[in-house]
Amino acid sequence: MVTVYRPDTLEQALDKLAVGEHTLFSGGTDLMVRHSARPGITPDFKHDVVFLDAIEELQHITPIELESDLGTEAGLQSGLCQSGLCIGAGVSLHDIEINPLVPDVLRQSVANIAAPALRNRATMAGNICNASPAADSLPALYLLDAKLVLSSIHGQREMPIANFITGPGRTCLHQGEVLTHVVIPKADLPVTFYHKVGTRAANALTKLSVAGLAKVEQGKVVDWRVAFGAVGPTVVRSTVLEQKIIGQPVEMLREPLFIENILSGYSKVICPIDDQRSTAQYRHRASLNLLERWLTQLA
Numbered sequence: 001m002v003t004v005y006r007p008d009t010l011e012q013a014l015d016k017l018a019v020g021e022h023t024l025f026s027g028g029t030d031l032m033v034r035h036s037a038r039p040g041i042t043p044d045f046k047h048d049v050v051f052l053d054a055i056e057e058l059q060h061i062t063p064i065e066l067e068s069d070l071g072t073e074a075g076l077q078s079g080l081c082q083s084g085l086c087i088g089a090g091v092s093l094h095d096i097e098i099n100p101l102v103p104d105v106l107r108q109s110v111a112n113i114a115a116p117a118l119r120n121r122a123t124m125a126g127n128i129c130n131a132s133p134a135a136d137s138l139p140a141l142y143l144l145d146a147k148l149v150l151s152s153i154h155g156q157r158e159m160p161i162a163n164f165i166t167g168p169g170r171t172c173l174h175q176g177e178v179l180t181h182v183v184i185p186k187a188d189l190p191v192t193f194y195h196k197v198g199t200r201a202a203n204a205l206t207k208l209s210v211a212g213l214a215k216v217e218q219g220k221v222v223d224w225r226v227a228f229g230a231v232g233p234t235v236v237r238s239t240v241l242e243q244k245i246i247g248q249p250v251e252m253l254r255e256p257l258f259i260e261n262i263l264s265g266y267s268k269v270i271c272p273i274d275d276q277r278s279t280a281q282y283r284h285r286a287s288l289n290l291l292e293r294w295l296t297q298l299a
């Protein structure tokens, strides 16, 4: 038999997690499916369960001043300002979706997850830690260079989301640790692209998704990013290929040869699989079509 804990503070949760193995439970929308043999049967958890939903410290979305080197020349060139947003791990997807401080690309991604009832319960922390290749918040978080704050009884560490997720269902989270906050450096990237391909418009799991951010100034692309979901073991983002577009005049995005060259580069890094939701061939083709749409939208 497992024991269930519902701490009121992070300190209580970390004390509990310091001894033995536990299952962390936020909204439970992934866990209840994973641990239920079939509908109507009580879920079968192997370890004691720690509910995180009563921890007040994790329920806020707060603007912050970042201490890192975002004021350096490199930081300024990439459009970063010396501020960001801190999203607590207990914030529901719904509260992220409706918060005007959250970048549009992330709000759109989250608004495309499942249906309202689920978004009222589920968290972005759960979406991240579940580490599904099809998790809808991830492409936007990769684009925004999100950082994750991981806490344990021994202290805190921070890491970029791209380092945290190591494969389908796999992360760098250590035993005794909990994801407490997602930090999004503020970025001046006003042009947004987001498209999720599913079987229907709402309440559908992702066949593939494409998210983009850009800034165009005086006819020149000063920043450009794209990330793909569900077309590889983790999110696909190539900063090397992005450099081919950054610095180009926008007219270049009307040149068929230039576009072809970019599509050919991405064709090699997108490596989807066949599964029950779609085929590798469809995912590959549709990703490149959406990439072309994103590029030509700026022209």
Ligand SMILES: Cc1cc2nc3c(=O)[nH]c(=O)nc-3n(C[C@H](O)[C@H](O)[C@H](O)COP(=O)(O)OP(=O)(O)OC[C@H]3O[C@@H](n4cnc5c(N)ncnc54)[C@H](O)[C@@H]3O)c2cc1C
Binding pocket: 023, 024, 025, 026, 027, 028, 029, 030, 031, 032, 033, 052, 089, 112, 113, 114, 115, 118, 121, 122, 123, 124, 125, 126, 127, 128, 129, 130, 134, 135, 136, 137, 173, 177, 178, 179, 180, 203, 204, 205, 206
């Ligand atoms: C009907 C249905 C439709 C869905 N549709 C979509 C969809 O369209 N797009 C999509 O991306 N997902 C979808 N999902 C999956 C799921 O709802 C999301 O991944 C959701 O964001 C998970 O959040 P949660 O809070 O419920 O996570 P939980 O189920 O509570 O946890 C998920 C995993 O993360 C771990 N975890 C949770 N919180 C923390 C933390 N703070 N620190 C460390 N580890 C933690 C848990 O231990 C578990 O391993 C769907 C699920 C269902 C049942």
